[in-house]
Amino acid sequence: MLITMSILSAHNLGKSFVTQQVFRDVTVHVDKGARVALVGTNGSGKTTLLRMLADLERPDTGHVTRRRGLRIGYLPQIPVFETDATLYQAMLTVFDEVLALQSELRELETALGLAQGDEYDRTLARYDQALQRFEQLGGYDYEIEIRRVLRGLGFDQDELDMPCAHLSGGQATRGALAQLLLSRPDLLLLDEPTNHLDLTTLEWLEGYLLHWTNSLVVVAHDRRFLDKIATEVWELSFLKLETYTGNYSAYVQERAERLERRRREYEAQQEHIAQTEEFIRRYIAGQRTKEAQGRRKRLERLERVERPQEERAVRMRLQAKLRGGRVVLSTHSLTVGYPAKALFRCPDLEMERGERVALIGPNGSGKTTFLRIVLGQVRPLTGESRLGVKVRPGYYAQAREELDPTRSVLETMLDRQAALDQPVHEGTARNILATYLFTGEDVFKEVNVLSGGERSRLALALLSLDGANLLLLDEPTNHLDLMSQEVLEGVLSDFNGSLLFVSHDRSFIDALATQVWAVEGDELRAYPGNYADYLAMQQAAEPAPDAEQPTAKRQEEQRRQAQREERAQTRAERQRQEQALALEAEVDELETHLAAIEHEIAQGVGPARIAELGHAYAQTEQRLAECLAAWEQLLAE
DSSP, X not given: XXXXXXXXXXXXXXXXXXXXXXXXEEEEEEETTOEEEEEEOTTSSHHHHHHHHTTXXXXXXXXXXXXXXXXXXXXXXXXXXXXXXXXXXXXXGGGHHHHHHHHHHHHHHXXXXXXXXXHHHHHHHXXXXXXXXXXXXXXXXXXXXXXXXXXHTTOXXXXXXXXXXXXXXXXXXXXXXXXXXXXXXXXXXXXXXXXXXXXXXXXXXXXXHHTOOSEEEEXXXXXXXXXXXXXXXXXXXXXXXXXXXXXXXXXXXXXXXXXXXXXXXXXXXXXXXXXXXXXXXXXXXXXXXXXXXXXXXXXXXXXXXXXXXOOOOOOOOOOXXXXXXXXXXXXXXXXXXXXXXXXXXXXXXXXXTTOEEEEEOOTTSSHHHHHHHHHTSSOOSEEEEEEOTTOOEEEEOTTOTTSOTTSBHHHHHHXXXXXXXXXXXXXHHHHHHHHTTOOGGGGGSBGGGOOHHHHHHHHHHHHHHHOOSEEEEESTTTTOOHHHHHHHXXXXXXXXXXEEEEOOOHHHHHHHOSEEEEEETTEEEEEESOHHHHHHHHHHHSOOOOTTSOOHHHHHHHHHHHHHHHHHHHHHHHHHHHHHXXXXXXXXXXXXXXXXXXXXXXXXXXXXXXXXXXXXXXXXXXXXXHHHHHHHHHXXX
């Protein structure tokens, strides 16, 4: 039987804000080594629950129990990463104990060279104890580990000395994540860690967390990430939390099965209640009165099955109102960048009607700039981008900068209707907004108070009015909850126009793309198929590894072995020095003893004593020769 040990338990947690209840009666536990995905719609309380587990927020009801000494690391959606240090120096703060031990070991090595006798033994014992702790904490690896994690999270070598105060928001988030990973807390709580990661960095983080041996609870809206990482899923829905075993795909299947089972149970009970009530109505005043009364009492005591609830889903609709020409977009001798810096060159490309192109590449490589060149908002450095005949583009901006923060949701929709010369009707606008989950008083909220998910839904609602036949979408799944992402994916699959979209969501790309345009270095390359096809082509193009070239791991092992040998040589040298000093002292004693024997013989003693002295002289002389030989051997070594 497998026995697990909880490192954290939450019991009957409840939380309300003013008059709105967030959740109630939440009871969960985190086992040692668990990897939990926390999912739910926007506003369901995921961040609030994480903050409670991290002891940063108090529940209104219930309590959280943590194992004594439990080290918790928490990454908020917008982490605070303010320090006067450089990025690399900020990482070093994680290893304060290692650095202190490193300094202590240097001092002890100096002391060992001067110590003798019992003092040497005591110093050597302290050295061995400090060295053992140093090795346990990864003292030989910490600098390599810092560089490995920073490189994995997308930082270049020349960024390591950048002051943290100069980091962008995305860089600060990745820097805070790097610190957490390096500190290796017992429980890692991550709130949307994938938001600022490009595909390469995201896949690196997946690999890193797959080998994470401590516990992990993560909120993320990347389905493939959750599939790879999670072994357990917590779902917050309708104020309650339910747990599921397995990854995200297993959760989706089991959730559907639970919902269907509860629906059948509810319907069966409703049918039983209706039949019983009909029986009571017919026979309560007739010959079967007692039986009817008994059924009524049983019905009153019946524990009612709740009607299964399902989260409201966005009901978006995107429809092209005009059929464009065969060629939707073409480029000629195009270079993307700014006057001071070229980002990438683009081959002469053609995108045909109905195609769905995913534009991928590292953060800062120029993907958004490319979209804005296609729209005519930015001039290319060289060449041109040309839209086809009757092509009408619609743009979904990553930063949602098209939204006026001072306007309400309803005013924003009415403004867009007016700008498109469409009939401006509040009723029509509210009906459209309702399909994007803006109902009641929500439509009077100003844009500046909307959450990231709400802004995304409003931007999609505006896009639905355009009737564009070429959609340019910049990170359309960012801030959308998992259910809304799946709805958007289905809507775009059925869209009767063309798509050019930037995304870091591999499931989204795989479901939609017919081409992948990848920024690789200073060049854009086109690949047929979706992301899985792109990966297969990339792997097929990789050269076979050179067996004679040592890997980084092997090189590091060689370095560590050299350090071990150097320490062994240092110890051996000290031992030789001690042995040489001991031999020198014994040689002095033996020579003094020989001189004493010679002096006594010179005094003229009897034959018997001379024989004794002669024997002693011979033994001392032999031992002196042995000591001198040993001393010369040590000097030679």
